[in-house]
Amino acid sequence: CSASRRFAGCPDEQRLQSMSDVTFAFAFAAGEAERETVLLVESLRTFGGRLAGSKVWTMLPAPVVVSDETLAALDNLNADVHRFEVDADALNFPFAAKVYAAGEAERLAVQNDSLLVWTDRGALVVQEPDALLLPPGKALGYRPVDHTLIGSPFDAPLDPFWSLIYEYCNVPAARVFPMTASVDRRVLRPYFNAGMLVVDPRRGLLQRWHDDFDRLYRLPEFRPFYEQDVRYAIFMHQAVLAGTVLSMLRPGELVELLHLVNYPLHMHGDYPADLKPARLNDVVSARYEELLRDGAWQQVIRVDEPFRGWLEERLAQWPPAAPAA
Template structure:
């Protein structure tokens, strides 16, 4: 049983995969507790793939010390080996758990689904959805396999829309955050704010499991490995477009889920001067560089906190 608070206004959830990167969910949880402001005591849920194994005793102790609920999620090993399938399965499990909590407490909680290599940097008030909204999202950073709005959908997207039951009237323009290309809706799967009762993330799981091995998609995987890598995100787009109207979706500020590792490439007009301006960020390979602290200006108290906390996990 998940021991959520009496009024789970916001529930943060992310994966915790056994292995050398177990420090990532710890750092993310620490950032919520340190920088979450009025939402710092929000419920946090870390989900690990039961088929792969459990987290170390040390990781478990650190997460529990941060009042993080640790939960296994189901998934067969062949499925988990497909790119980012674990994210889809874990997100659905998190939504189910969050839904149980909001029903039990009769509150309108919101689930914030994050990639585990994320950091909260400011109180996340912008993540709180207005009453009329069902989804808070960020667009993808780069177009890659995305569908350019000024061009007809290519065969991959035609097939994806058909399999997900998306009509042409359900498409609207969206701008990628880094290469600034107008595309059809293509949502960043590393930052989603949903209402657990909507079942959106469970629909994502169900459609993904139904489609990812479908033979009609195999030629695209063979044509370009990016289709395989981003199939999970393409299915997410199909599910959202089928389930929700554009008016019920809100694009979150660009300072949410900001790509630290793409700071130098970010459009200058919207590039923050310091990391402190961010609400949340995703670091990916940012800390792989021994000189990471010089790559993005930071001010106190964030600078000392980040150096101290990230320093204990880096081997560079």
């Protein structure tokens, strides 16, 4: 089996989800996000191999206006723009719009009978992402968070914040299992990276995530945590995701994706040495944060052709970074 399939139990090719029935979706916004959106779709179309022609849905909040140039570029790439409704409170809360977008994307995917790959837009597809295809009987493919931050250490009692999450999401204690954060290697209670989720949309996981988040994030019980440490607000969407997953799915229905999926390029220097790729070309997909904007990617990791030339050509079209204030 290939390196990617070894991490998913190497099921037979014919037992994997049909490659023609995969949809990639992500939240979309105006400004810098427009360039990130086009770049992500271009990377899939260029380096996605047999998945290069997959459906792509860019999820845009209804009130947000983007440029005609961006819309034309997405149309040329055969990427659909889907607008979704989101209230003003959610637009002003960290990452809430992403949760609403994910729920709407899953609703559409059910209608299209396709596997759904939900990803952050600030990412690149580097090689054929067949590692994302779910084996039979699996409802969710995930990556752990990179760092603990507000996560719940597995060997410690539940703190008040996570106790509320588990209570309001009705998490059965028997479904809690140890998960290792990808960079700091702390062993946590399940804490999933919301920037890479592969779901069987028939299970309704992302729609339930939307419903749970919409029900919980405004509750007064959580406000003291937001005031105590802003990271509770920033990562509330991921905490609720953990509660939703554990409430809906048994551990046997989950599969941890290959660590070269959604690889945190901006954390390459801190990544465990025994897992760190030698070249960007070796990863399946990568998140980059500010690395592309400031040009630092060329010093972070070796990048060979053809990906290097392709990326340099596209970044040359981006306007220069604004000077620091």
